[in-house]
Amino acid sequence: MYAITGITGKVGGALAKTLIEAGEPVRAVLRDPAKAEIWRQRGCEIAFAEMDAAAQLAAAFKGAKGVFILPPSEFDPAPGYPEAAKQNEVLTTALLAASPERVVCLSTIGADAEVDNLLSQRTMLEEALGELDLPVTFLRPGWFMENAAWDVASARDDGVLHTFLQPADKTFAMVATQDIGRFAADLIRQQWIGKRVVDLCRRVPRSLKRRSWQRLKLTASLSPG
Secondary structure, three states: EEEEEEOOOOHHHHHHHHHHHHOOEEEEOOOOHHHHHHHHHHHOOOEEEOOOOOHHHHHHOOOOOOOEEEOOOOOOOOOOHHHHHHHHHHHHHHHHHOOOEEEEEEEEOOOOOOOOOOOOHHHHHHHHHOOOOOEEEEEOOEEHHHHHHOOOOOOOOHOOOOOOOOOOOOOEEEEOHHHHHHHHHHOOOOOOOOOOEEEEOEEEEEEOOHHHHHHHHHHOOOOOO
C-alpha cells in the first residue's frame, strides 16, 4: 500500500491516479473530510492527518510500502525558516515511528543552490530526511509548467512577463505536474538502498553516497517508461 500526502493537488493526484490505474493499493492522506469521498470512490483507503501532527501522520504512514511526502509551501517565512524546521521535525518523527519501506519526497529544482533563497526550505527538508535510516528519494522537478498560466494576462495586456526567478535571462527547465506525478509513481515502486537525488528534467540520478549509487544501478531503472 502507498500512502500519498498532497493527493488533492496536481502532483499528488497524478501520482495516485497512476498507481490506482496500475492496480496498486493507495491510502489517501487527507486533512479535509469533505475531500475524502472522491478518493474513496476510486478505491482508496482514507486516513486523516494534519501535516503538523506527527502522531496522526505516523498512523497514516503505518504499514505503507511507500510514502510520498509533499509538505506545504511557505511563501512568506520568518528569517531562518522556522516553519520549515518545525515541519521537518514533524515529518521525521512520523516517518521514524511508521518506518515505511521507502519514501519519495517532492523537492525542487534549486534545492542544491549555495545562495540562500525561498527554495532553501527544500534544502532543509532534504537534509532532515537524509538523516533517516530509510531509503529516501528526493525528486527535484523543474519549474512547474502550469505556473506560466499566471503570467499570460500581463504578457498579453502589458507586454510584461513577470517572474520570481533570478536572473531573469537564465533559462530554467520546466515540466508539467502530470508528468511529475506519473514519474513519481514509477519511483515509489522501485527498490533502492540509501538516499538518492533525481533531477527529473536531467533524468540523471545523483546519489548522496557513491556506494548506494553503485548498488542502485544494479537494482533500479530511472526510466519512466
